Amino acid sequence: MADLTYSQSPSKGSFGKLILRWILYILLALFALYYLMPLFVMVTTSLKSLEEIRTGSLIALPREITFDAWKTAWSGACTGIQCEGLQPYFWNSVLLAVPAVALSTLIGALNGYVIAQWQFRGANLIFSLMLFGCFIPFQVVLLPMARLLGMMGLAGSIPGLVFVHVIYGIGFTTLFFRNYYVSIPAELVKAAKVDGANFFRIFWSIFLPLSLPIIVVTVIWQFTQIWNDFLFGVSFSQAGTQPITVALNNIVNSTTGVKEYNVDMAAAIIAALPTLFVYVFAGKYFIRGLTAGSVKG
Amino acid sequence: MTEWLENQLPKMVLAPSFIAVLVFVYGFIGWTAWVSLTRSKLLPKYELKGFVQYDKLFASPRWDTAFGNLFTFGILFIVIAMVLGLVLAIMLDQKIRVEGAIRTIYLYPMALSMIVTGTAWKWILNPGLGIEATVRGWGFENFSFDWVVNPDFAIYTIVIAAVWQSSGFVMALFLAGLRSVDEEIIKAAQVDGIPTWRIYSSIIIPSMAPIFLSAFIVLAHLAIKSFDLVIALTGGGPGYSTDLPATYMYAMAFSRGDIGQAASSAMVMMAVVFTIVVPYLYSELRAKNHG
Amino acid sequence: MAQVELNNVNKSFAHVDVIRNVNLEINKGEFVVFVGPSGCGKSTLLRLIAGLETLTSGEIVIADRPVMDLPPSERGIAMVFQSYALYPHMSVFHNMAFSLSLNKVPKAEIKERVENAARILQMEHLLDRRPAALSGGQRQRVAIGRAIVRNPDVFLFDEPLSNLDAALRHDTRVEIAKLHKQLGATTIYVTHDQVEAMTLADKIVVLKDGEVMQVGAPMELFNQPDNEFVASFLGSPKMNFFEGTLADVSGETASFAGEGLNVQGVRLVSKNKTAGASVKLGIRPQHLTLDPSGSLKGEITLVERLGTETVVELSTSSGTSFRFASPESPDLEVGQTVAFSFEAERAHLF
Numbered sequence: 001m002a003d004l005t006y007s008q009s010p011s012k013g014s015f016g017k018l019i020l021r022w023i024l025y026i027l028l029a030l031f032a033l034y035y036l037m038p039l040f041v042m043v044t045t046s047l048k049s050l051e052e053i054r055t056g057s058l059i060a061l062p063r064e065i066t067f068d069a070w071k072t073a074w075s076g077a078c079t080g081i082q083c084e085g086l087q088p089y090f091w092n093s094v095l096l097a098v099p100a101v102a103l104s105t106l107i108g109a110l111n112g113y114v115i116a117q118w119q120f121r122g123a124n125l126i127f128s129l130m131l132f133g134c135f136i137p138f139q140v141v142l143l144p145m146a147r148l149l150g151m152m153g154l155a156g157s158i159p160g161l162v163f164v165h166v167i168y169g170i171g172f173t174t175l176f177f178r179n180y181y182v183s184i185p186a187e188l189v190k191a192a193k194v195d196g197a198n199f200f201r202i203f204w205s206i207f208l209p210l211s212l213p214i215i216v217v218t219v220i221w222q223f224t225q226i227w228n229d230f231l232f233g234v235s236f237s238q239a240g241t242q243p244i245t246v247a248l249n250n251i252v253n254s255t256t257g258v259k260e261y262n263v264d265m266a267a268a269i270i271a272a273l274p275t276l277f278v279y280v281f282a283g284k285y286f287i288r289g290l291t292a293g294s295v296k297g
Numbered sequence: 298m299t300e301w302l303e304n305q306l307p308k309m310v311l312a313p314s315f316i317a318v319l320v321f322v323y324g325f326i327g328w329t330a331w332v333s334l335t336r337s338k339l340l341p342k343y344e345l346k347g348f349v350q351y352d353k354l355f356a357s358p359r360w361d362t363a364f365g366n367l368f369t370f371g372i373l374f375i376v377i378a379m380v381l382g383l384v385l386a387i388m389l390d391q392k393i394r395v396e397g398a399i400r401t402i403y404l405y406p407m408a409l410s411m412i413v414t415g416t417a418w419k420w421i422l423n424p425g426l427g428i429e430a431t432v433r434g435w436g437f438e439n440f441s442f443d444w445v446v447n448p449d450f451a452i453y454t455i456v457i458a459a460v461w462q463s464s465g466f467v468m469a470l471f472l473a474g475l476r477s478v479d480e481e482i483i484k485a486a487q488v489d490g491i492p493t494w495r496i497y498s499s500i501i502i503p504s505m506a507p508i509f510l511s512a513f514i515v516l517a518h519l520a521i522k523s524f525d526l527v528i529a530l531t532g533g534g535p536g537y538s539t540d541l542p543a544t545y546m547y548a549m550a551f552s553r554g555d556i557g558q559a560a561s562s563a564m565v566m567m568a569v570v571f572t573i574v575v576p577y578l579y580s581e582l583r584a585k586n587h588g
Numbered sequence: 589m590a591q592v593e594l595n596n597v598n599k600s601f602a603h604v605d606v607i608r609n610v611n612l613e614i615n616k617g618e619f620v621v622f623v624g625p626s627g628c629g630k631s632t633l634l635r636l637i638a639g640l641e642t643l644t645s646g647e648i649v650i651a652d653r654p655v656m657d658l659p660p661s662e663r664g665i666a667m668v669f670q671s672y673a674l675y676p677h678m679s680v681f682h683n684m685a686f687s688l689s690l691n692k693v694p695k696a697e698i699k700e701r702v703e704n705a706a707r708i709l710q711m712e713h714l715l716d717r718r719p720a721a722l723s724g725g726q727r728q729r730v731a732i733g734r735a736i737v738r739n740p741d742v743f744l745f746d747e748p749l750s751n752l753d754a755a756l757r758h759d760t761r762v763e764i765a766k767l768h769k770q771l772g773a774t775t776i777y778v779t780h781d782q783v784e785a786m787t788l789a790d791k792i793v794v795l796k797d798g799e800v801m802q803v804g805a806p807m808e809l810f811n812q813p814d815n816e817f818v819a820s821f822l823g824s825p826k827m828n829f830f831e832g833t834l835a836d837v838s839g840e841t842a843s844f845a846g847e848g849l850n851v852q853g854v855r856l857v858s859k860n861k862t863a864g865a866s867v868k869l870g871i872r873p874q875h876l877t878l879d880p881s882g883s884l885k886g887e888i889t890l891v892e893r894l895g896t897e898t899v900v901e902l903s904t905s906s907g908t909s910f911r912f913a914s915p916e917s918p919d920l921e922v923g924q925t926v927a928f929s930f931e932a933e934r935a936h937l938f
Contacts, residue, residue, distance in 0.1 A: 028388055032402045035465065038417040039405075045420065058421065058431040110310050118307035126315050128578070133322040135574045137522050139546045139563040141325040143332065143556060147341070167321045170314050190640050191673035195687035195734075196661030199306045205686075209677040228410035230525035231543075235551065245412045249529055252416050261420055268416040272409050279408035283401060287469055290407065303659070 046070060046266035053261050069262035073270055077263050079250035082239070086270050089247035093227055096158050096243055100165040101222045107166070108173020108218060109211065113203050115174065116181035117189050127178065134171035141168075142235050149236055156238030164236060165226050172225075173218050176289070180214040181207065213285070220282055221289035224275050244271045326567065333560035341556050350561035360562065363540040366452050367569075370541065371520035373456045374463075378516055379509070381460065382467025387497060389468070390475050400472070403465035411462065415529025418458040419445065422530075448538035451531050455523070455539055458530055463519060467512050474508035475501060510577065517573050521566060542566045590649070591616040591774045592637065592742055597646035599629075599636055599798075606632050608798045610646075614742075614776065614791070619768050622778045623785040624795035624821070630778045631746055633795070637776065638744055639663050651741040661687070666735035667744040670751060672727045674719040680706075680730050681715040684737045705736040708770070725756050732767070745777040749784065761787060782822050786810070794818050815857065816938040819870050825899055828876075828910035829868045834937065837863050842937055844869045847904055849883050853932045861937075868938045873899070873913035875934040882929035886910060888922050902926070 041058060046069050048062040056063070075085040115127050145164060146155070154160030184207070192202045233243040242250075248271045252264045279286050333350050335342045354360050385403060389396055406414060421427045422445040429442040444450035478501050486496045524543035531539040533548070540548075542562055550559035592614040599607035606629045614620050622630040635641045637648060639660035648655050655663040674683050684702045693701075706712045709729045719727055728748060735743055748764075749757045765788055768775055779785055785792050786806045794801040794809065794817070802814040813819035819827045832846015834856075842856040844867060854869065861867060876884070886902030889909070900912045900920055912928060920926065 024388055024391060025393075028393065028399055031385060032399055035402050035406065035461070038414075038421060038461065041421055042417050053426065057434050058427055107314060111314050114307045114311045120308060123307075123311070126311060126318075129323070130314065130318050132574070132578060133318050135518060135570060135578070136322060136326065137543070137563070137566040137570050139524075139543055139559075140329050140567045141321065142546075142563070143341075143550055143560060144325040144328040145321070146550075167317055170317065174314070185671050185673065187669040187671050187673035188675065190635075190638075190660075191667065191669055191734075192675075192686075193640060194638060194660045194665065194667045195738075196659075196690040197686075198303060199310075201690070206675055206677075224408060228412075230410065230412050230528070231547075234528075235547070245410050245525070248410075248416065249412050252419070252529065253532065261426065264416060265420065268413045272413040275408045275410070276405065279405055280401075283404075286408065287404065290466055290469065 042265045042269055046073075046262050046269060048262055050258070050260060050262060069260065069266040070270075072260070072263045073251070073266035077251045077260075077267060078254050079242075079247045080239070080254060086244060086247055086251070086267055088240075089242055089244045090270065092158060092241060093244040096161050096165070097223055097226045100162045100169065100226050101219055103162070104166045104169035104173045104222055105215065105218050107170055108175075109177045109208070109215070110203070111170065111174040112177025112179075112181050113207055115178045117184070117186065117207075118199070127174070130171045130174055133168070134175065138168065138231055142231075146235060156236065156241055158237075158241050161232060161236055161241070161243070164232050165229070168232075169222055169225065173222060176214055176218045176221070177211070180211065184210065216282065216285045217289040220278055220285050223278065224286070224289075227275050247271075329560045329563055329567075332556060333564045335557060337556040337560070339554040339556070350557040351565075354558060354561050354565070357558075359537045359540060360542075360545055362537050363542050363545040363562075364565070366539060366541050367521065370452055370455055370459075370523070371517065373453070374459050374520050375513060375516045377456065377460050378464045378467050379512060381464040382512065383471050383502075385464070385468040386471035386475055389472055400469070403468055405465070406462045407466045409462065411523075411525035412529045414458050414462050415526045418454065418461070419530050422454050422457075445531060446535055448535045451535060451539045455527060455530060459519070459523065459526055462526075463516065467516070470508055470512050470515075471505070474505040478504055514574065514577050518570065521570055542569075590614060591618070591651060592776070593647075593649040594633075594637075595647040595649070597633070597636060597648065598644045599632060599641065600644050606798050607636065607644075610798075610800055612793065612800065612803065614774060616774055617772045619775045619777065619788055619790045620793060621785040621789035621791070622776065622793050622795060623780065623782060624801075626780055628795040629798035630780075630795050632798075634667075634744055634746055634776060634778045637663075637742070638665055638667050661690075664741035665744055666738040666740035666742075667746065668728075668731045668735050668748045670747045672719075672731040672751075674727055674730055674734075676719050679716055679718060680711070680722070680733075683719070683730055684734045687734070687738050701737050701739070702733075705733045708736065708767070709733050724752050725760060728752065728760055732764075736771070741774060743773050743775040745775065747778055747780070749779070749781070764788065782824070786822065794821060812855070813857070813870075813936065816868065816870065819857075819936060819938065823872055825873045825911045825913055827870045827872050829870050829938075830904075830908060830910070831866065831868055834861055834865045834867045835863050837861075844935075844937055847906060847908060848885065851932050851935065854935045854937050855933070856937045858938050870936040870938055871930050871934060873911040876912045876928040876930050878912075878914075878918060878926060879929035880927055882927040884910075884928040884930070885925060886928075887925045888920055891920055891922060893917060 037059075044060070044062055045053060045058075047065045047067070048056065049064065049066055049068070052063060073086055075087050076083055077085045079089070111130075115123050149155045149160045149164075152160070154163060188206060189202055192206055197205060228245060229243070230245045230249070233246045234249075237243065237246060248267050251267050331343065331345075332341050334345050334347060336344070336346050336349060389399060393399065422442070424430065424441075424443040424446060427442075429440060432440040432442070445454045482500060483496060486500055491499075522543060523541055524547065527533055527539055527541055527544050533540045533544045542565065546559050546562040546566065549555045549562060590613040592612075594610050594612040597607055597610040598605065610633060622633060624630050632641060636643055637650075639655065639658060643656055650664050653664075660667075675686065678686065681702055684705060685698045688698045688701065702715070703712065706715055709732060711726065711729050711733065714722065714726060714730070719730065722730065731748070745764075749760055752760060761784060768788075777784075777788060789806055791803060792806055792809055793803050796817050802809055802818045809818055810822050813822070816829070820829075830847040830849065832844050832849065834842055835845060836843040836852065837856065840856060841853045842863075843850070843852045844854055846869070849869065851869065858867065884904075886904050888900055888902050890901040892899045892901075896915065898914050898917050898920075900914075900918075901909060902912060903909045
């Protein structure tokens with residue numbers, strides 16, 4: 001956008017401008033503090049001993065840094081009756097997220113390819129139906145899905161959760177790829193047909209190599225969604241197969257023994273680390289996914 | 298023959314997803330709608346009994362609280378997040394030196410799980426050791442900030458945490474919108490001597506109407522689906538004071554064993570989403586087909 | 589021996605006939621241009637030949653093989669697209685090699701054929717580049733190279749110059765003409781630009797609303813148009829038309845009276861018309877001569893001096909507007925009334 005702070009000659013206006021500028025920066029800094037404060041409190045609390053938490057202040061830096069809480073959170077905290085920490089659930093989430101992300105991305109890419117480049121009658125209707133599927137409150141499918149997973153023998157299993165995440169992820173992944181592929185000129189497909197490439201060959205040799213940016217966006221979006229999911233996790237898992245969000249909630253809300261706030265905070269950070277990591281290192285694609293997922297079209 | 302097969306391939310590729318959506322979205326909605334009209338308890342029954350579940354639902358004080366909370370929470374959350382997002386976007390649009398870093402800071406909560414957000418805020422809002430204790434420690438002995446354990450105010454703590462999580466995202470949406478306004482229009486306005494605040498209020502912001510709509514839809518959708526945040530922050534408590542339809546539905550389905558109530562509450566949620574999203578999607582798809 | 593034959597070709601989209609009963613023969617080595625206004629079906633006809641659209645009815649024969657049931661890649665054609673349609677992630681070399689490698693042509697032969705095509709098009713130095721690093725004209729050449737490599741029976745060009753700027757369009761047009769002389773390949777070329785059609789074609793096919801209006805050599809179409817549409821479509825500025833009545837029909841010629849004119853011995857195009865019928869007299873602006881004793885009079889409304897040519901717009905006393913074009917720069921001004929004569933053999937009756 002244009003420069004709204006157009007500079008005029010340094011006359012009487014410039015002093016007022018300077019003050020405004022300072023106020024602007026101070027406000028921005030205060031908001032930055034507001035957004036950072038919870039993360040700061042989480043980190044400092046996780047590094048304090050319980051004793052220090054009770055006697056010290058919420059926002060004080062730890063007097064003595066200890067990683068005990070992290071150790072407990074990773075391998076000793078109790079999620080109900082078991083006390084193995086987050087570790088097994090972390091790996092559950094990995095085992096869940098990797099296949100679910102890969103499958104839903106692949107299916108979305110193929111669907112988007114068909115809808116964008118191989119239009120047939122009814123394709124737009126199918127796309128609209130899929131799009132609407134992105135918006136339903138999942139509560140409305142929880143009960144029948146629980147019964148179906150039971151009938152398929154997948155109740156409380158990780159493959160069952162993978163299945164659920166793939167099914168309800170297809171809408172978004174299709175949307176991402178479709179919107180990306182419509183911007184690829186239709187003549188490219190025609191040229192490839194003349195060159196002798198068939199449906200899958202065109203996908204594999206032409207569209208996939210062009211898709212790297214949208215694959216990154218989709219993978220990040222799906223990974224964040226699936227890693228952070230709680231509703232499906234808590235509804236369709238059982239002791240031993242729970243994803244990390246469910247385990248974290250169990251640790252925090254377990255009523256046995258003394259409340260170990262430092263362990264809660266360390267556990268919360270562990271649960272958040274993978275998605276935070278993705279955000280920090282691929283923020284550009286993360287934001288693109290967010291805005292693409294919300295600004296339809 | 299191979300030619301025929303090649304022509305059918307696109308349909309065959311799309312077919313499994315289409316069937317999956319038909320069954321797992323529309324079929325399941327149908328199943329839930331059906332069961333919401335029965336006397337199902339622990340196990341589903343398929344004999345239709347009319348609107349008994351809905352009568353029971355709307356007579357339930359717990360649902361009353363949950364449904365009311367949805368509007369208190371939803372309206373506050375949407376309005377605050379939108380206003381905050383817009384203000385932040387406009388401030389960041391003033392050629393700020395470290396814009397990239399600030400944007401990163403404002404937006405990172407969106408990468409967190411609601412459970413993590415809830416856990417963090419639960420700790421911060423905890424009266425015994427959190428903000429209340431800290432401010433008292435500074436010497437303000439009478440300072441009180443016990444919303445999270447106060448049935449009348451606990452719902453507002455959900456708003457605080459939800460706004461913290463989502464306002465950065467609204468900011469990113471609005472910032473993208475501000476930057477997509479045609480530069481020539483703004484230049485023309487500057488040449489005409491229109492003051493900066495008027496350029497924003499009369500030109501830029503009105504031209505972002507579609508983005509307001511998108512932001513509203515996304516936030517409304519988040520509000521209706523809010524479940525994890527309540528579970529992690531207040532667990533629906535104290536009492537039922539922070540129940541939302543989503544937590545009510547879950548409690549009925551998985552702890553109370555009342556499938557009929559769960560189904561009917563899910564259908565009401567569906568209806569709320571429907572009234573918001575369908576006109577939006579309809580206009581979007583129409584615009585696309587005509588564009 | 590016809591290289592491409594279209595017999596009763598029809599195509600309809602959702603009950604709209606886009607191509608109606610087209611019959612056409614294209615000889616080996618011929619450069620044929622499909623020309624017509626947008627929406628006339630010329631691109632659809634090309635895509636039908638390419639196999640990118642399926643026929644509703646009719647027959648297409650390429651190099652003596654009916655090709656209706658063959659996919660594009662097996663029809664012996666190669667195509668150059670309007671947007672060039674280069675594969676953005678492949679180098680120029682791989683763009684050109686893609687079809688060959690799909691056909692499992694040995695690597696050494698691929699290399700030889702691509703390099704040979706690159707030499708013909710003088711772009712050997714571009715082979716390692718990606719399309720994004722090329723100028724519009726270079727991309728155009730790669731697209732042509734991709735077609736040459738396939739060594740097809742027929743080259744198909746779909747408005748290949750419309751994405752280039754005016755100067756480049758001219759240069760590329762000349763290059764395509766040279767290339768055709770060099771390779772002698774059968775070519776079908778679609779354009780809406782009559783200059784491209786006139787300069788490139790051995791044979792022009794004029795289309796309107798999915799129907800062939802006329803087929804013939806460029807000058808044949810220019811001098812003896814079969815109908816009013818062809819007459820007005822080719823030539824710039826457009827042919828002038830005057831309304832009047834037909835008289836003295838005698839075989840090929842007839843007389844015309846109207847707009848103060850009385851002309852004998854004019855070529856009668858609409859053969860089914862008889863004396864007394866209302867007709868239009870067509871005469872090209874270039875074929876009018878300033879002549880104070882001429883019977884065609886008009887008041888000047890606009891004078892455009894283009895340097896190479898002067899175009900004058902006039903209006904008759906009955907309000908019919910017409911144009912006069914001259915390579916000279918006559919001393920004429922707006923408001924003046926001038927008179928013209930013309931040779932009857934250069935006029936047409938529609």
